Amino acid sequence: MKTTAFTKYHLANGAxxxxxxxxxxxxxxxxINDEHINVREKCGVFDVSHMGxxxxxxxxxxxxLQRITTNNVCDLFDGKVQYTTMPNGKGGIVDxxxxxxxxxxxxxxxxxxxxxxxDWEHICRQGEAFGMKAGEELENSSSKTAQLAxxxxxxxxxxxxxxxxQVEDMEYYTFKICKVxxxxxxxxxxxxxxxxxxxxxxxxxxxxxxxxxxxxxGEEFGLKNxxxxxxxxxxxxxxxxxxxxxxxxxxxxxxxxLGWVTKFVEGKEFIDKEYLAEQKAKGxxxxxxGLKMIDRGIxxxxxxxxxxxxxxxxxxxxxxxxxMLKVGIALGYVK
Numbered sequence: 001m002k003t004t005a006f007t008k009y010h011l012a013n014g015a016x017x018x019x020x021x022x023x024x025x026x027x028x029x030x031x032i033n034d035e036h037i038n039v040r041e042k043c044g045v046f047d048v049s050h051m052g053x054x055x056x057x058x059x060x061x062x063x064x065l066q067r068i069t070t071n072n073v074c075d076l077f078d079g080k081v082q083y084t085t086m087p088n089g090k091g092g093i094v095d096x097x098x099x100x101x102x103x104x105x106x107x108x109x110x111x112x113x114x115x116x117x118x119d120w121e122h123i124c125r126q127g128e129a130f131g132m133k134a135g136e137e138l139e140n141s142s143s144k145t146a147q148l149a150x151x152x153x154x155x156x157x158x159x160x161x162x163x164x165x166q167v168e169d170m171e172y173y174t175f176k177i178c179k180v181x182x183x184x185x186x187x188x189x190x191x192x193x194x195x196x197x198x199x200x201x202x203x204x205x206x207x208x209x210x211x212x213x214x215x216x217x218g219e220e221f222g223l224k225n226x227x228x229x230x231x232x233x234x235x236x237x238x239x240x241x242x243x244x245x246x247x248x249x250x251x252x253x254x255x256x257x258l259g260w261v262t263k264f265v266e267g268k269e270f271i272d273k274e275y276l277a278e279q280k281a282k283g284x285x286x287x288x289x290g291l292k293m294i295d296r297g298i299x300x301x302x303x304x305x306x307x308x309x310x311x312x313x314x315x316x317x318x319x320x321x322x323x324m325l326k327v328g329i330a331l332g333y334v335k
Contacts, residue, residue: 146202
């Protein structure tokens with residue numbers, strides 16, 4: 001089982017650990033509800049070093065990304081991040097990813113931890129038609145990179161204390177290459193909680209320096225360690241899809257409500273464009289919806305969904321008890 005640059009701190013802080021995507025990851029520290037509420041009201045730090053980072057470089061980088069992703073990469077400018085999906089050629093999704101544009105010939109993709117190897121092989125395979133090779137125009141730097149997500153309404157006030165760069169007023173889905181605690185990092189404002197904040201991408205060798213500076217700066221803001229358990233409840237309250245649960249190789253972006261990152265623009269010939277255009281014209285046969293329980297109880301993955309007549313119309317893909325709403329909530333596909 002792999003470890004991250006921060007695993008020793010999780011163990012020292014008494015985290016409940018478990019295997020996730022091949023890594024020994026913290027599931028919870030003080031308890032999922034407590035951690036969840038702290039992120040909503042103050043701030044919390046997630047170790048997300050298990051996520052993958054893949055670089056796409058060279059004169060054909062933009063053209064290549066236009067081919068392998070559904071969103072319009074040409075809408076990006078230097079310092080802008082874009083949420084998108086990678087279609088698999090069969091109407092499904094290889095992964096949902098973030099695209100970071102450093103310049104027109106240099107991009108970074110942040111990919112899901114469980115999909116890192118699958119994504120890398122897919123990208124290398126697709127790159128052959130563009131003359132792009134692994135180790136040259138394509139680079140997987142996941143093993144060299146650590147990442148922390150500091151989330152919550154006070155997160156940017158905390159990070160501002162760690163850098164001389166003005167970051168507190170950064171716009172949503174932008175990034176800066178700057179120094180944090182004296183270390184060069186990529187600082188971005190995307191988030192997977194719905195409560196604001198940022199991600200810090202760093203070299204593994206800078207992890208200890210940034211970790212110590214973060215806790216020193218975070219004391220006055222009520223910073224807490226947050227595990228993957230609360231990461232899941234936070235994203236579900238916001239309605240963010242989780243790959244492997246709500247989207248996968250069998251779900252189309254349009255079925256998953258991701259039509260807003262599927263751009264049918266002139267000159268963009270992305271994988272599955274014709275199939276998805278036809279699906280958009282005809283309408284989808286199922287769609288991902290948000291659900292809230294009326295009665296007591298927690299909807300779980302795989303539970304059957306029925307209409308008022310009792311006819312089975314779908315199934316739950318993600319479900320939990322919402323720590324903020326105090327009711328069961330879920331995502332699921334229905335006809």
